[in-house]
Amino acid sequence: MWGGRFGEGPAAIMREINASIPFDKALWRQDLAASKAHVAMLGACGIVAGEDALAIEQGLSRIGEAFAAEGVPENWDLEDIHMTVESRLAELIGPAAGRLHTARSRNDQVATDFRLWVRDAIDQADAALIALQKALVNRAGEHADSVMPGFTHLQTAQPVTLGHHLMAYYEMLRRDRSRFADARARLDECPLGSAALAGTGFPIDREMTAQALGFARPTANSLDSVSDRDFALDYLTAAAQCALHLSRLAEELVLWASQPFGFVRLPDALSTGSSIMPQKKNPDAAELVRGHSGRIVGCAVALMVTMKGLPLAYSKDMQDDKPPVFEAHGLLGLSLAAMAGMIEGATFQTARMRQAAEFGYATATDLADWLVREAGLPFREAHHVTGAAVKLAEQRGVALEALPLADLQAIDPRIGEGVYRALSVDASVASRASHGGTAPAEVRKRVAEALAALENEA
Ligand code: ARG
Numbered sequence: 001m002w003g004g005r006f007g008e009g010p011a012a013i014m015r016e017i018n019a020s021i022p023f024d025k026a027l028w029r030q031d032l033a034a035s036k037a038h039v040a041m042l043g044a045c046g047i048v049a050g051e052d053a054l055a056i057e058q059g060l061s062r063i064g065e066a067f068a069a070e071g072v073p074e075n076w077d078l079e080d081i082h083m084t085v086e087s088r089l090a091e092l093i094g095p096a097a098g099r100l101h102t103a104r105s106r107n108d109q110v111a112t113d114f115r116l117w118v119r120d121a122i123d124q125a126d127a128a129l130i131a132l133q134k135a136l137v138n139r140a141g142e143h144a145d146s147v148m149p150g151f152t153h154l155q156t157a158q159p160v161t162l163g164h165h166l167m168a169y170y171e172m173l174r175r176d177r178s179r180f181a182d183a184r185a186r187l188d189e190c191p192l193g194s195a196a197l198a199g200t201g202f203p204i205d206r207e208m209t210a211q212a213l214g215f216a217r218p219t220a221n222s223l224d225s226v227s228d229r230d231f232a233l234d235y236l237t238a239a240a241q242c243a244l245h246l247s248r249l250a251e252e253l254v255l256w257a258s259q260p261f262g263f264v265r266l267p268d269a270l271s272t273g274s275s276i277m278p279q280k281k282n283p284d285a286a287e288l289v290r291g292h293s294g295r296i297v298g299c300a301v302a303l304m305v306t307m308k309g310l311p312l313a314y315s316k317d318m319q320d321d322k323p324p325v326f327e328a329h330g331l332l333g334l335s336l337a338a339m340a341g342m343i344e345g346a347t348f349q350t351a352r353m354r355q356a357a358e359f360g361y362a363t364a365t366d367l368a369d370w371l372v373r374e375a376g377l378p379f380r381e382a383h384h385v386t387g388a389a390v391k392l393a394e395q396r397g398v399a400l401e402a403l404p405l406a407d408l409q410a411i412d413p414r415i416g417e418g419v420y421r422a423l424s425v426d427a428s429v430a431s432r433a434s435h436g437g438t439a440p441a442e443v444r445k446r447v448a449e450a451l452a453a454l455e456n457e458a
Contacts, residue, residue: 148353156360183234190215191225247293267345299324
């Protein structure tokens with residue numbers, strides 16, 4: 001395709017290092033769509049004769065049928081998907097095929113194809129995020145009243161509800177979705193027609209191709225258009241942040257499924273056994289989601305470093321933009337689907353969770369708050385008194401509410417009978433009814449809002 005000025009063909013190693021067809025064949029649908037839009041425009045603008053434009057358009061359709069049926073052939077001599085399509089077109093329709101590449105370059109072609117691919121990837125990620133959000137919200141509604149220990153430093157802190165805990169992840173995924181939506185909005189400009197780097201002397205209509213491919217408008221600067229990969233980086237950084245969230249949920253599932261915690265049984269279908277220890281049921285899916293997050297972050301870093309310091313406009317380094325995006329997309333899709341399956345199929349051990357909340361002195365703050373509210377102590381003093389009560393309960397190996405009133409009054413005579421109402425984990429969670437708090441009534445409000453928001457999406 002470009003051999004006119006060369007005395008000899010490429011060395012074997014040149015063919016190999018240069019070939020992107022092994023991975024960029026994934027762009028074949030986008031490449032055909034962009035070529036169809038381009039040739040329709042060339043025909044409409046009188047740059048290519050009507051019958052040639054029609055022949056090219058029909059040839060591209062036949063190539064699409066062939067690729068869908070037989071896959072994309074991988075010939076390293078043809079380098080990439082763009083030349084693979086063009087050479088097949090020449091076989092099908094003859095010399096008129098050569099007119100397709102008028103007023104464009106592979107540089108604007110690949111930038112356009114890849115944007116179209118990333119746009120689809122964003123839509124797929126959003127759909128998978130919605131599915132996981134739905135799973136979380138449904139389980140949260142079911143467990144708006146289920147009490148569990150809330151942790152800071154992974155030490156029992158205050159009782160919370162499982163519904164509240166699950167809704168925390170709903171919020172993270174809501175932000176992930178908005179990051180993907182931002183990426184999609186910024187990507188919404190079409191680079192096609194920027195040609196190699198400087199634009200073209202042919203009287204093309206860039207509005208027409210932009211519109212045909214579903215973009216809001218053509219890009220404004222041809223140099224930027226062929227050298228910009230921000231859309232891929234926006235996708236990858238959104239994916240990386242989403243993967244970080246998934247890794248935290250995965251870690252909690254691993255922890256909760258362990259025998260010392262015993263907070264959850266994961267579905268058999270998403271667990272594995274041990275080849276030597278018959279009693280084992282391992283949370284491998286959760287561990288792999290946790291592990292995949294590292295690879296997804298690695299993909300984002302890989303493309304950032306590839307782009308760092310590249311002069312304008314196109315350089316072949318940029319051909320390496322695609323593998324990390326393809327890899328991250330595959331890993332994220334798997335992670336989101338596995339996580340949705342685990343959340344849907346999890347059996348939460350609510351009795352065990354409640355017991356853990358009751359035995360970790362999780363209502364100590366409630367005792368201190370009661371001393372402030374009912375006995376008028378300054379909070380610092382109440383904190384001190386409560387510390388003494390926790391120490392005594394710990395010495396005896398009992399829960400706070402198991403300490404007799406006389407013993408509590410020996411610590412501070414201002415403690416009265418009413419304190420026991422504050423010491424139950426149910427009273428504790430019910431009292432935290434501030435906006436966004438863990439009270440079951442609040443959690444139910446948030447669940448209802450989330451369901452309405454997800455309903456509007458559908
Ligand atoms: N396969 C190339 C890529 O993915 C297409 C662009 C080639 N452009 C060029 N000037 N050689 O980046």
